Amino acid sequence: MNHMHHYNESDEKFANKIAFLDSRQREYLISPETLIRQMPIQNEHTLLDVGAGSGFFTIPMAENTSGKVYAVDPDRRMLSVIEEKAKEKGLTNIELIQDSIENLSIQNNSIDFVMASLILHEVSSLAKALSSIFDVLKTGGHLLCLEYEKDDLIINGPPMSIRIGSEQLEKALSLIGFKILKTTKINDAIYTVLAVKKEK
Template sequence: MNHMHHHNHPDQNFSTKIAFLDSRQRERLIPPEELISQMPIEENHTLLDIGAGTGFFTIPMAESTSGKVYAMDPDRRMLSIIEDKAKEKGLTNIELIQDYIENLNLQNDSVDFAMSSLILHEVSSLSKALSKIYEVLNAGGHLLCLEYEKDDLIVEGPPMSIRIGSEELENTLSLIGFEIVKKTKINDAIYTVLAVKKHRQF
């Protein structure tokens, strides 16, 4: 297997990484279509996929709404993969944003549903990132966070030191003004928290 070391394919590693990401996520998680279908997403909703990666969730999200789906990822190459998948499926409602979640710059109160999948443990400030998402969500808009549980028994996933335990996540969401709707254990390593931006009290 030494053909990987030839330097005439600098992108060989990238495409291997992509194939790996796609297949790993596919077998680790419940089917993305299934997860999305259980979410409070309506036909005309505007959606946001944060840390969209290879479009694992972006594509089924775009299939579930006639509204716009923003796919956000700092890696241009990831976004071009989403672009290719969208073309292939004839989806025209995806808008790509190449940036980090800390720089999220959509109009306030413009998004109905946001999803952040295995990305929050990489942000420099959890509360800053979640506040950004809070701002762009409509009142009544939902955020689904998918993360690795902080549990020393689970070795798979990112280093323990940077993981965000579900308790910490729920606390931070609540402090910012979200209401926790539901926490689900997807498997040993991964949990989801669904939160809603409350309607403002006047």
């Protein structure tokens, strides 16, 4: 990856975005480490973090498996941030992929666990994104979605119009063929849905 680039205003914006992503998510959530430890992840599992951003979940995921962790983000600069964080921690099991969720270039039926944190409300087609995740998961593989509840009382977070309420997400997951295992309210603003890819 080419790290030579001239400083410009968008670099500063970008740095602010990373600081914002890291702090905003920390502010709302139980720590990513805690959340991941509660997940059905085993030591040799292959993991996928879609919309990995600044690696908020990618890094602790990589620390929890000896298998490979794919970090997918459409923004190459985000991926270089993850690369830097991985280097600092001496993690060698992260593979960076510049891609959209709707169009994952990962082998079908190859992933044990997918994390989709605060990203599904940004995709152009929820059904397409979830189908894409469904395809790359092994049968019996798990998906954890973390999203903002669609509730007018919650001001923080993305605009109401693009949010995906927990019931809407459960419905969308079920239509694709997932089985919902557990929906958890993390706090007023944020919920998680844990789903599994069922046997056909």
